[in-house]
Amino acid sequence: xxxxxxxxxxxxLMNLTQQDDSLLLEMEKKAKAADFPIVxxxxxRLLYLLxxxxxxxxxxxxxxxxxxxxxxxxxxxxxxxKIVLIDREAQHIAHARKVFSDADLxxxxxxxxxxxxxxxxxxxxxxxxxxxxxxxxxxxxxTAVTPLLAKNALVIADNTLWHGNVAEVVxxxxxxxxxxxxxxxxxxxxFFTSIVPLRDGVLLAYKLTET
Amino acid sequence: xxxxxxxxxxxxLMNLTQQDDSLLLEMEKKAKAADFPIVxxxxxRLLYLLxxxxxxxxxxxxxxxxxxxxxxxxxxxxxxxKIVLIDREAQHIAHARKVFSDADLxxxxxxxxxxxxxxxxxxxxxxxxxxxxxxxxxxxxxTAVTPLLAKNALVIADNTLWHGNVAEVVxxxxxxxxxxxxxxxxxxxxFFTSIVPLRDGVLLAYKLTET
Numbered sequence: 558x559x560x561x562x563x564x565x566x567x568x569x570l571m572n573l574t575q576q577d578d579s580l581l582l583e584m585e586k587k588a589k590a591a592d593f594p595i596v597x598x599x600x601x602r603l604l605y606l607l608x609x610x611x612x613x614x615x616x617x618x619x620x621x622x623x624x625x626x627x628x629x630x631x632x633x634x635x636x637x638x639k640i641v642l643i644d645r646e647a648q649h650i651a652h653a654r655k656v657f658s659d660a661d662l663x664x665x666x667x668x669x670x671x672x673x674x675x676x677x678x679x680x681x682x683x684x685x686x687x688x689x690x691x692x693x694x695x696x697x698x699x700t701a702v703t704p705l706l707a708k709n710a711l712v713i714a715d716n717t718l719w720h721g722n723v724a725e726v727v728x729x730x731x732x733x734x735x736x737x738x739x740x741x742x743x744x745x746x747x748f749f750t751s752i753v754p755l756r757d758g759v760l761l762a763y764k765l766t767e768t
Numbered sequence: 769x770x771x772x773x774x775x776x777x778x779x780x781l782m783n784l785t786q787q788d789d790s791l792l793l794e795m796e797k798k799a800k801a802a803d804f805p806i807v808x809x810x811x812x813r814l815l816y817l818l819x820x821x822x823x824x825x826x827x828x829x830x831x832x833x834x835x836x837x838x839x840x841x842x843x844x845x846x847x848x849x850k851i852v853l854i855d856r857e858a859q860h861i862a863h864a865r866k867v868f869s870d871a872d873l874x875x876x877x878x879x880x881x882x883x884x885x886x887x888x889x890x891x892x893x894x895x896x897x898x899x900x901x902x903x904x905x906x907x908x909x910x911t912a913v914t915p916l917l918a919k920n921a922l923v924i925a926d927n928t929l930w931h932g933n934v935a936e937v938v939x940x941x942x943x944x945x946x947x948x949x950x951x952x953x954x955x956x957x958x959f960f961t962s963i964v965p966l967r968d969g970v971l972l973a974y975k976l977t978e979t
Contacts, residue, residue: 561777562965563770569935570963573954602962609960609974610821610922711821724780743784749820751813752781753964754773763820 559721561754570599580660584625595625596689596715600756604687604713607761608633611711613684616640619673619698620690624653626715630687631662641667643676674701682707688714692731695738703747703764710764712748714738718758770932772965781810791871795836806836807900807926811967815898815924818972819844822922824895827851830884830909831901835864837926841898842873852878854887885912893918899925903942906949914958914975921975923959925949929969 576582576598588595596604608616608630614637621627621642631640644650647670657663669676673690674697677683684707688698695714706712717739718724722732739760742750748762787793787809799806807815819827819841825848832838832853842851855861858881868874880887884901885908888894895918899909906925917923928950929935933943950971953961959973 559774559776562773563932563935565770565935566772566929566932566965569929570965573950573961573963575955599962602960603964603972606960606962606972606974607821609920610818709820718777718780721774721777724774724776739784744786749813749817750784751810751817752784753814753966754777754781755964761814761817763817 559724561718561721561756561758567599574598574602580656581625581628584623584628584656587623588625593622595622596629597756600715600759601626601629603753603755603759604629605633607711607713608685611685612638613711614638615680615683615707616685616687617677617680617683617702618642618687618689619677619702620644620688621649621653622689623649624656626687626689627653627666628656628660628662630685631657631665632660634665636665639665639667641669641676641680643669643671643673645671645673674698677702678705681705684710686710686712688712689716692716692719693734695734696741699738699741706764708764708767712742712760712762712764714742714760714762716757717752717760718754720757723758770935772929772932772967772969778810778967785809785813791867792836792839795834795839795867798834799836804833806833807840808967811926811970812837812840814964814966814970815840816844818922818924819896822896823849824922825849826891826894826918827896827898828888828891828894828913829853829898829900830888830913831855831899832860832864833900834860835867837898837900838864838877839867839871839873841896842868842876843871845876847876850876850878852880852887852891854880854882854884856882856884885909888913889916892916895921897921897923899923900927903927903930904945906945907952910949910952917975919975919978923953923971923973923975925953925971925973927968928963928971929965931968934969
C-alpha cells in the first residue's frame, strides 16, 4: 500500500469544500459508520464537474453502492438527462431510491438490482459510464460495454490506483486486474485515457472511435 | 514543500503513457535541458481530454510559455476551435509559432506577446481559459476575465497546490496568492471548482452563472 496523495494535501482540499447539503452529509456519515466504501466528497465534486461539462443524456453506473456517486451525477444532469443505477445488493438500491426520492430526483433515475455486466447490456448510446464494480470485473465490463457507448462518451472508473498497489512489485488478483484494465485503456485505439491521482485513482477515458 | 503525489505513482502513470509524437518529445527535452517549467505530459493529457470533452470554440491561455500546453489544447480542438497564446516573452511565442507551424496547426492559433491581463480583455465568449501566469496575478486575472467567459466555460489553472506549500504553515507571497485564488474559486457563486492533485495541482472550475 502506498499513500497516493500526501494527507496534508487531502486535508487542504477538504478544507476548501464547503458542503451544506444535508443528504450528502448524511450519506458520508452513514458510509463512515458502516465502513462502506464511497467515492467521497472530493471525487464526488469531480464527478459533478465532469457531468456538467459533458451534459450526458444517459449515465450508466456499474456498481452504485447506496447511491452516493449517483447523487452527484444526478444533481449535475440537465432535465433531459437520465441515470441508471445498478447494484447487486437490493438494500443498497433501496437506500438510493430513498435518497433520490428525498431529493426530488426520482424522475431522472432508473434503479436496477442485479449483475452490472448483464444489466448494462440493455442500454445503448451511453454518454457517461461510471465503473465502481468488483475490481476483477473491470476489463470484462469495459469490453462488454464499449460497443454500447455513444460517440464521444466519457468513461470514469474509480479505484484505478488501488491503494497504490498497482505501483508496487508484489501484487494480488485485484491489483493485477486493475493494472490489466489500466493498460487496456491506455493502449486501446477506442479511448484517450488519463488517471487522476485523487483519492484512490480516478480513470477518465474519452471515446475516440465510433462503433 | 510537500511531495503532493507519491513518486512511485507518478512513475506508474508515466509508464502507462506511450508518446511517440516527436514535437512533444522535443519540447519535453528542451524544457528539461533549460529547466523551463511546463505542465508536463500527465497534465498535458488531462488538458487534451478535457478539451475533447468541452469542444471549445475559443481557448485563451494566460501564460503560454513556449507552447507545450498550447500544443495539447490545439490538437484537441475541432476545426472550428481557436486558441490564443499569450506570453510576455517574445522568444517563447516565437518558439510556439514554430511548433505550430511544424505541426500544421498554425491556422487555429493566434500568437500574442505582452501582458496577459491586458490582452485577454480583448476577447469575449471564452469557452476555455487556461491560467499559467505569475502566481501572484491569479486572483486579479480571474477577476478581470470572469465577465469575458462564455456560458458553461471551463477554467483550468496550473500550480494551484504550489509544491504543496498551500498546505503548510509558513507561507510566502506566491503561496498566499495561490491560496487566496483557490478560496475565491471555491466560494464564488460564479464557479463550481475542483482541484486535481496531479503534478503541481490543477484547478478545474465550471462557470455556473451568466454574466
